[in-house]
Amino acid sequence: MSLSLIFELSIWITSVCGVLVALWLTWRAGKQRDLSALAGFAVMMALWCFGHLALFHGYQSLGMVLLLANPLMPTFFLHFALLFVNEGRACRPWLTAMTRHIPWIYITSIGVTLYSIWVNAGATIRLMDDRPFFVFTESGALNLGYTVLIGVLAHAVLLLGWRHHSGNKRRSILAMFGVGAWGLLLATSFVFPSFGIDVFPYPMLLLPSYLLLLVYGVVRYQILAVNRFANRALLALVMMLLVLCVIAVLGVFSGRVGLEALTNVPIWQLWLYSLVVLLMAALVYPTVRRITERLVFPGAVLNEQVLDTWSRQLNLADSWTQLVSDGEALLRRQLGQTVTIKLPNDTAPSGLHLCIEQGDIGWSAHVEKTDDLSPGMRLNLEVFGSLFASSCAALERSLALAEAERKRLDEQHLVELGSLSASMAHELRNPLNIISMAAYNAPEETRKHIKDQLARADRLVGDMLVYSGKLSLQYQRVPIKSLVSSVLTTLSTEQVSIDIQVEDTLQIDADSHRLQQVFINLIDNGLAYVRNLERGAMCVEAYLDSGRFVCRIHNNGPQLDDVLTQDELFRPFVSKRRGGNGLGLAIVKRIVDAHGGTIVHRSDCGWPVTFEVTLPPDNTEGDV
Incomplete structure (x- = not known):
């Protein structure tokens, strides 16, 4: 095969590649104007190559027109460079102005092309098997100089973009510089005959690589399909x-x-x-x-699509129940049979199941009862188990973050409630005092009724302040029996038998004022239920058990509803007591929690209703 035929084949390949690349870029460009300009550059490269082919086959006029349109190639590339670079941090006013005036550069390039055609700026010489090859005449200096000027300007724009961009855009610009150096090496041989250098342009045999490498360098960091194609092409x-x-x-x-x-x-x-x-x-x-x-591996097929579906579906779960349900559904769809997923603390189910465990090194999974499974099904279960264990770890972290956020919001709500309560106490107590003074001249019965209601309102305000405010504990030695006796003197205990089973010497370290509130609320709460009974009775017993302080307050009133759980019983505003405000037991729990103790309701102590308070043996001062 002669050199001229090899050269012609290379030009043909470059032309076809230019057309295909232009069509592909136009299809993928959409609203990306920079890719549209790059498609124009590919078209001009194809036409430039067609000009060489036209000369080879005797179409001299057509070949000269296409080759003298040489300035349009760097013009399209300049347009692309301006659009590609002039954005974000690299945006410059003069680049914006040049982009706005790019139509005038196109018009100038067309004018240089028409002038070159008019003055016959190109000619041919016999080269390579006596076939015609293009050279510039003396009149072609303007065409060649203008083409070089536009090309240098385009690469200067790229240089500015490389200095001011970062990430993928910076890497794309760097790739374009490398490809530009390669294109310069190839194009050098094109101008050799124009300067009288009688050397065959061997580098032009590699022209197809220039266009493909340039396009790949531009879009490889933007379009994933290009990287897949490049990977296959390289292989x-x-x-x-x-x-x-x-x-x-x-x-x-x-x-x-x-x-x-x-x-x-x-x-x-x-x-x-x-x-x-x-x-x-x-x-x-x-x-x-x-x-x-x-x-x-006979059985279900395992591929990337299946793995992607598993991972995406499992990561959507926001609860353990949903995670297990989705996992079992995915396995049933993949294997065609039921596989049960067993989480920690779950009872082991019968039949085939995937056991999930949590150890010191994290979550893990293993398959139980695999004797009758094919290798393919066993492989599916092992891979699924690994993904499911990772999803368990991710869900655990997600739930922990959600719980921390919930507690933060609860604390923020309490702070807001405390501020609101303090403001409400100030606003309400003033009108309450005015009402009390205004009722001074009212009849005795009316005055007593108003006084009772004002006392109730004042206590509600005080309870809200206690529940929502900050508890500051001041520890001291507290004699329990004396404290209980003083509390009973402040309460109405008529017609109620109260038994105090507390040793005279029993003392603990606690906040005396707060502990008094605990006894007042618990005893008053019991009196409200037994005061109207025929044989109403209460019992207060307290003792030390292994250093812990235990106090039980019993009453023979009606038993509490079974529907109320321990947590619900001590929540605010769930009172079943007539005339109650729903804050008494909530305040008791908050004070006991501040002391590091616990309070529970019991019905197994020989009384219908028992509230048991337990405080730790050693307490230290602190704020809650």
């Missing part, structure tokens, strides 16, 4: 070169090992046959791989 190229090397080695040594028939076959035919075999192998490989996977 195919490496395989072709490897086959070529193997064929060359066979051609040298086949005769020495007795394969004379193979030696007589031309190298290019062996290479072509090998490429056909390689292509056939690539076509049948996916089918053969699926068949072998079915043979080695």
